[in-house]
Amino acid sequence: MIRKTLAAVALAAVAVLGGCAAPTLPAAPAPAAHSLTPPSAESAVLAKSKPVSLDIPKIGAHSTLVPLGLNADNTVQVPPVSTPLQAGWYEYSPTPGERGPAVVLGHVDGNKHEGIFFRLKEMAPGDDVAIARADGTTAHFVVTKVDQVPKDVFPSDAVYGDTPDAQLRLITCGGVFDRSAHNYVDNVIVYARLVADGH
Incomplete structure (x- = not known):
């Protein structure tokens, strides 16, 4: 049985952007909730291993990955x-690479410079995303x-x-920059699924 969605246990909150940066996501589910259901036999997934770096050739995005937790108000x-x-x-x-939706966030711009995800809106179905992991494998997503x-x-x-396989959200x-609110009005969200892994 697929577990309840992570969103179902999240508080209803509006996504807010920090300045011209990446979004502060709505209130998040309890830590480790994604591990309640084991992977299904028909879904290709990887064992748990912290991500080390991100590589998106199409948009020239290359970065190490730092862990992000929760703010005091329970937003990401x-x-x-x-x-x-x-x-x-x-x-x-x-x-x-684990079963479920891994979430990676990045700025579109900040400090008067382009951000790691400045060109994220240019992504399209079929594009590749690679995430190197601490165990030496690389999770490849499309x-x-x-x-x-x-x-x-x-x-x-x-x-x-919840998803039946390993997926990724960038x-x-x-959208438009609201100068009065010092925020962009939209979120750009890229959805991807695991296709392969390697050493």
Whole structure:
């Protein structure tokens, strides 16, 4: 039986962007909730291993991955805006390659410079994403969908929801910049699924 979606145990909250940076995601599920259901026999998944780095050839995005936890208000942290080329992995989501949706966040810009995900909106189905892991393997993902959605209708179910296989979410901000709010109005979300792994 597939577990309840992570979004179902999250508080209802609006996705908020930190300045011109990546989004602070809605309130997150309890840590390690993704490990409650074992992988199914028909789904190719990898053992748990922390991600080390991210490589997206199409958009020239290359970064180490820092762990991101929760803020005091239970929203997901983002990398410091002072280092806009740094991407981060939400450490209470599955590790990339494990069953479920691993979540990686990055800035579109920050500190008056382009961010690691400045070109994320250019991604398209079929594009490749590689994440090197601490165990020496690399989780290879192929993009299945790219969405740009208003922050006030952030798709928590789609981002956090349970999946029968190993998937990945890449998230940043996008759309029009609201100068009065000092925020972009949308989120850009890339959805991908595991296709292979290697040493």
